[in-house]
Amino acid sequence: MKKTASHNYHPSYRKDIDGLRAVAILSVVAYHALPSYVPGGFVGVDVFFVISGFLISTIIFKSLADNDFSFFEFYAHRVRRIFPALLLVMASCFVLGWFALLPEEYKQLGKHMAAGAGFVLNFILWKEAGYFDVASELKPLMHLWSLAIEEQFYLFFPLLIWLAWRIRINLAFVISAVLVLSFGINLIGVRYDVVQTFFSPQTRFWELMVGVLLAWFTLNAASKEKDCLVSSKRPVGWRFLPNNIATEQPPIASLRVALSLAGLTLILASVFLLNKSMPYPGAGAIMPVAGSTLLILAGQESVINRILLSNRAMVFVGIVSYPLYLWHWPLLSFARILESETPSLEIRAAAVALSFVLASLTYRLIERPIRYGGNTKQKSIVLCILMILVGFVGYNAFYREGLPFRQKQLLQNNEQYQFRKITASDESRCLRRFPTFQGYCLLAKDSQPTIAIIGDSLTTSIYGGLREATANNASMNILGLSLGGMLPLMGVSSYDNLSPFKRRAASALGTSQMVSIAGESGSVKLVVIVGNWTLYIDPQPDREIFVRLADRPEVTDNREAYRIALTRTFSYLLQRNKQVVFVLNQAELNFDPQSCASNRPLRLGSESRSICAISREEFEKHNREYREIAASVLKNFPAVKVFDAAQFLCDDHWCWAMKDSEVLYADKTHLSRQGGSYIAHFLAPVIQGARLERVHADRVGSSGPISTDQSLPTVSAR
Structure with missing residues (x-):
């Protein structure tokens, strides 16, 4: 393997995968804007995990096969792909928070910004979550937890595959072992601590590994075909059917339709049947993960993939899905904070519409020029430096108690509804x-x-x-x-x-x-x-x-x-x-x-x-x-x-x-x-x-004195 390379392999473009991205992001946005109508829309994140595992591993596998894989090139590409929009969104949240947030809120935003820049926000949220925690809708950067898990996967996975490749361990075995181990930890974890299981990378990696396993078998199955991803003649899943069936003339269109229809049904069922009160991911995550896998497996020639997922509108949404994911939640969250209650439907609709506009502008003016322009090495280095600076700025706001000097008139009033800071x-x-x-x-x-x-x-x-x-x-x-x-x-x-x-x-x-x-x-x-x-x-x-x-x-x-x-x-x-x-x-x-x-x-x-x-x-x-109930008990305890x-x-x-x-x-x-x-x-x-x-x-009001006798007064006693 070359230690440096000018170019890692990139898979052939598939419009239907961008369409699948659109399904994922629309589910997430709808869930955040209208949770009562789309109770399981959070599964869009699971769909993203499968897609990411499939595409990233396709790059790595093909580059390894061509003896052309470079760690530097791989991570530099990730930096140019992930950092530009993320930097813009975090900086924008910090600026808006300067004018909009109270010190305690700004302190939390700073902590989350620092953790987001370090891609460890999932661990912070894991520790924060609980009965006494601030509601999730009051955390503008909370959605970066999924990005953190992906980046943690990118640190772990390439090294694992490269080592297995170098010492000639069967990659399918390695992938399957990690997948089964992660899935098992996930199933056990939801029984003991759903919050930890939701945010933990080891209980989420199996979803990415499903995409990895799909990429591995896809490349091997299609290695003799013209299209290295999906055969133009038959879906890649055909090669995994029993020999007596595979040797027969395959009903190509029917199989593709069956795979894609089953996949889309599973995703839609999970979007509308699952809800946040269910232990998740657990076994429930099988539905969106399996659905995504089947849609990718069906190939871009499937009727559903070709007509629904590959149409121009879905492809456009898929192309801007990453900046749309980054923008939509902060806008909805700040609307909730500034309204101090659930925003009206009109405000939520405006926030979603604005997120589409900002996502499109971010992609055209920020992402695309940086990602595809020249001077890639210099850009990657500058982006890393900027991310460190953003993380430091966020940590400074956290360390300095939310920079209360921003609003001097709030120093006195803020104490009215903040908890007493009990001394250490x-x-x-x-x-x-x-x-x-x-x-x-x-x-x-x-x-x-x-x-x-x-x-x-x-x-x-x-x-x-x-x-x-x-x-x-x-x-x-x-x-x-x-x-x-x-x-x-x-x-x-x-x-x-x-x-x-x-x-x-x-x-x-x-x-x-x-x-x-x-x-x-x-x-x-x-x-x-x-x-x-x-x-x-x-x-x-x-x-x-x-x-x-x-x-x-x-x-x-x-x-x-x-x-x-x-x-x-x-x-x-x-x-x-x-x-x-x-x-x-x-x-x-x-x-x-x-x-x-x-x-x-x-x-x-x-x-x-x-x-x-x-x-x-x-x-x-x-x-x-x-x-x-208390009154019935207290009758027996007059003291x-x-x-x-x-x-x-x-x-x-x-x-x-x-x-x-x-x-x-x-x-x-x-x-x-x-x-x-x-x-x-x-x-x-x-x-x-x-x-x-x-x-x-x-006391306030005139509803009668408090009683100390054995009977418990109701609040309406006079």
């Missing part, structure tokens, strides 16, 4: 005393805790507010123990449909550990239990929660498991002479609370949200079931005090997310720093032993 010393103090705790551990003072707040992610803002409210009381030291998205009760596990086994094990261990730390600590006199209780009782549209008892697997009803676990937790703590305060959670919003603030530097609408609240009727309907956080945020008609021009929520579920401080103002007297009626006059 709180966590280090806690971990020194409780090193085995598996969750988030915080301790306000460097002494034995006297009050423990245990719960899910709602605990964080309450902890911050109480820490502030009790800072001057030397006898009160707050311990905060939390596990996001996990029911904070004794002997129970809670997990979702996306990563059941991993979360079940972590939840069963962590939640019982939280309760036992609070219960067995001799210094802790009072335990506050906080949770987003409705999450574990009411089914979610795209996230099903399972609540199970460790010692009673036959109990499969969430409500019954919740009732039993709540009873056990109260009994356990009261038997150890702990005072217990049970906190009923605040309302969950159906809008982004940032839409209430008037301090966003740039927005699509001219005004902020007119009513920053949800109706009280809606809140009561959503929370009624868990409150009824447990009940603190209803919602009572301080609701009046007769509305449950408010804003008070005195301060946004009290950080997102739809969690309180902001100000919200945590506001609720802690009323909770602190309860903890300090004051009568609850004393705070009645200070």
Whole structure:
């Protein structure tokens, strides 16, 4: 093999593959713009993976066969193909974000830009994803995860094939082994951690390897034909049929139609039958991968490939599919950010239309001149330098906390709806005393805790507010123990449909550990239990929660498991002479609370949200079931005090997310720093032993005092 070469092989052009690219990108764009109508459009990425594996491996195999493969030429071509449009889109997002994003948002954009420039964003998103994470539609560069996986494949695959070629290992065996191994890891992975499996390269490589295997057999099968990719006389798949059939006169047109029709059917079925609530990729990814393979295998002479995929409109969309993929998501994401809610259909349509325009201009003015012009070596070097600079600029924005000096007037206001940044010393103090705790551990003072707040992610803002409210009381030291998205009760596990086994094990261990730390600590006199209780009782549209008892697997009803676990937790703590305060959670919003603030530097609408609240009727309907269960349990525990956080945020008609021009929520579920401080103002007297009626006059609305007796008041009690 030559160490340097002037030219690596490039496969004969096939219009139908560009048409298949169009099917992939249109599926993805439709899914992002209209997810309820195209629930499985995300499979377009899987189609891209198969196409990439097929084309890239065709280049490598033919160049190796001609003894003309060059690593430098291969990667230089990848740089000229991938970098120009990517640099333009990331730089544009950074400039728009300068004017449009708040510091915390700009900080995240910088992190994602740096990770995108380094092609490791899939790992960053893997670590970020979870119950407490920012919604994906608020991440303008999130779509670069798939590009990262492709680039990671390009680092791994050429070297593997070159080594196998040099030492004369059967390439089909090597390809098949990697494919089977990756597919097996994928099948196992979705059972334990869907998020990791979705973003992990080792669980995605099999999709590219299917394209590689197709290219290998295609080249070998067609090696004696005039067209090295697809025979002009018969589809390449014909050579793999049994000998007694292959020796007969093949029904060429019928076979091509069958292959392409089956392939298109599989892709369309996956686009409309799959959805984001299903564990993916898993076995579900077989449909789009097999469909793509069959369409490529059918050859460009197939009726469907020739008429549908090779028509001018589909080919054009396929040609600009890469810049279209890069542009469409940032435009939709920024529209969502600037609207602070799901944009109207008109805005989404405009964003999609603009992405087509920008994709066409990017291809004609940026991509094509750089990719096909002269001075290829110099261009590749300059592009690499620019990518490093863009990555550094992004990292600088992340490191410098989102460059808050951009909008000086936001420095004060931004704190209204950002979570309190709990100092690292709180966590280090806690971990020194409780090193085995598996969750988030915080301790306000460097002494034995006297009050423990245990719960899910709602605990964080309450902890911050109480820490502030009790800072001057030397006898009160707050311990905060939390596990996001996990029911904070004794002997129970809670997990979702996306990563059941991993979360079940972590939840069963962590939640019982939280309760036992609070219960067995001799210094802790009072335990506050906080949770987003409705999450574990009411089914979610795209996230099903399972609540199970460790010692009673036959109990499969969430409500019954919740009732039993709540009873056990109260009994356990009261038997150890702990005072217990049970906190009923605040309302969950159906809008982004940032839409209430008037301090966003740039927005699509001219005004902020007119009513920053949800109706009280809606809140009561959503929370009624868990409150009824809790009330039935609390009747048996008159010593447990009940603190209803919602009572301080609701009046007769509305449950408010804003008070005195301060946004009290950080997102739809969690309180902001100000919200945590506001609720802690009323909770602190309860903890300090004051009568609850004393705070009645200070609360929001007039729906009646909070009760401390054995009956649980509904939010509408007067």
